[in-house]
Amino acid sequence: MTTILRNIEKHVSLGRSETETLLSFFQNIPVSKKELIIHQGRLCDMLFFVESGSFRAYHLNKDGKESTIMFAPEDWWVTDMNAFLNGTPSLLSLEALEDSKIYAIGRKNFDLALDKIPQLERFFRILFQRAYIREQLRVLDNISLTTEERYLNFISKYPQLVQKVTQKQIASYLGVTPEFLSSLKKK
Amino acid sequence: MTTILRNIEKHVSLGRSETETLLSFFQNIPVSKKELIIHQGRLCDMLFFVESGSFRAYHLNKDGKESTIMFAPEDWWVTDMNAFLNGTPSLLSLEALEDSKIYAIGRKNFDLALDKIPQLERFFRILFQRAYIREQLRVLDNISLTTEERYLNFISKYPQLVQKVTQKQIASYLGVTPEFLSSLKKK
DNA sequence: AGTTAGGCTTAATCTATCTTAAGTTTATTT
DNA sequence: AAATAAACTTAAGATAGATTAAGCCTAACT
Known part of the structure; x- marks a missing residue:
């Protein structure tokens, strides 16, 4: 069974035909390390599921300061939800931390899937409730x-993540400079 | 029509019998200024809808430092979602900023309502998506x-809120001391 | 393998924010 | 209306964190 179905069936169960319908909405895409699948400033009408690998979402402010908003490991759903839902330009870039594989679904198919497969409303209700x-x-x-x-x-x-990300990225997730984090660690 | 139905029907529409079922799950409760409807450290199995008035959710840490997590104005859904969903002790207290009226639904009835009225899954999916x-x-x-x-x-x-809350509470929402906020304002 | 870019560390200096404490104003209680 | 408690302000001294810059180390590129 695909990882995406296993993920969904943690919370709801789908019939055979629903399963097929659902999978038809997704594309499976390989992504290489450092590739961006969301670009800050552009529109973002895709929702992603990380089948393997991992990602980092960050924001660059006007002074070029980078802030890490979230990490998305394997088995995780991720997008710039604000841009995805509201059709506004993305505030985030989403970058592969390593060679990865994702499933992608567009906004229109997402809405279609929710209409055709009622259990998905519950699934995403639970997902967003936990995200909140x-x-x-x-x-x-x-x-x-x-x-x-x-x-x-x-x-x-996130002990697994600590292996995959740089200290600079952890600092930008915490909202401090890498120099300051470095001096904290010395203690 | 009650405020709670008007709120729900912003996103989904309900039939007459669903409406009745739904309302039967809620209690309407008056709350006086400064009263707590969630107590940090206790269990919290209620979800609230603010019909009128407003609330503030805050956390007290071991040193007695207070952090304001959120404000809940009129027409807003609020609870300690972590405690409500996971059955863990509440991390927050929820206090009325003024005399208020709320609708309350218990966790069991919340689950029941979601089972009996499928449109609610969509409603809360949208609600949590936006909250996220x-x-x-x-x-x-x-x-x-x-x-x-x-x-x-x-x-x-939140210009309306600024009227209702103290500067100390705004400071604790921003995560700074009231003294520091005061000196910021002088500028 | 050699070169280069980027990440990590350290230290000096500067700025933002906290702490403490006192004085003043505003709101609440009796 | 008086008394009390709480909120707001101000300022001095302390600490957390930023900035700059240099040197070193590790990983990526040719």
Whole structure:
């Protein structure tokens, strides 16, 4: 069974014909390391599922400062949800951290799939509910913890990721400079 | 029509019998200013809809430092979603900023309602999708903007709220001390 | 294999923000 | 209306974090 079906069937079950319908909406795409699948400033009408590999979403501000918004490991759904939903230019770029494989579905097919396969409403309801909780906990982290606490949280929460990403990227996820993170680690 | 139905029908439409079923799951509760409807550390198995008035959700850390996680104005859905969904102790307290009226639904009835009224899956899918986007944009704000920029964003984004809340509460929403916010404003 | 770019470290200096504490104003309670 | 508590302001001194710049190390490119 494909990884994407296994992911969906964690929360809802689909019949055979629904399965086929669903898969017909997705394209399977290989992505090589450092390739961007979302470009900041452009429109983004694709939702992605990471079959293998991993990604990093970041934002560049006017001064060229880079902020990492999220990491997307294997078995993860990812896009610039704001751009995807509202049709506004993307605030993020999404870059492959390694050679990866993704499934992609366009906005129109996404809406179609939700109409044709009612269980998907529940699936994505649960997915977004959890995503919301995760982001809200991160906001709480950001405003209530010290940088040191947040760094320790990060490495204990995402030990696999720590192998794949640079310290500069972790710093930009925490919202501090790489120099400062480096000096924190010395302690 | 009740405010709660008007809110739901922004995104999905319900039949007469579904409407009745749905409303039977909710209790309408008056809440007086400063009353807590969620207590940090206790379980939270209720989801609320703010019919009138407004609320503030905050977290107290071990040192007694208070962090404001969110404000919930009229026509807003609110709870400690993490506690509600996972059955863990609440990380937040939810306090009425003024005399208010809410609709409340328990976790069991929430699940029942989703089973009996399939349109609700879509409704909450959209609700959580937007909530996720909102929180993600706030994370981006937190890690990429200066405090001054975030303060200006806040007052331009929530001008009505600025009337109802203290500066101390805005400071704790931004993650800075009230003294620092005060000195920022002088400029 | 040699070269180059980028990542990591360290340290000095500068700026943002916190802490403490006092004084003042505004809101709440009696 | 008086009394009390809480919010807001101001300022001095302390700490967290940014900036700049140099040197070193590792990974990517030819």
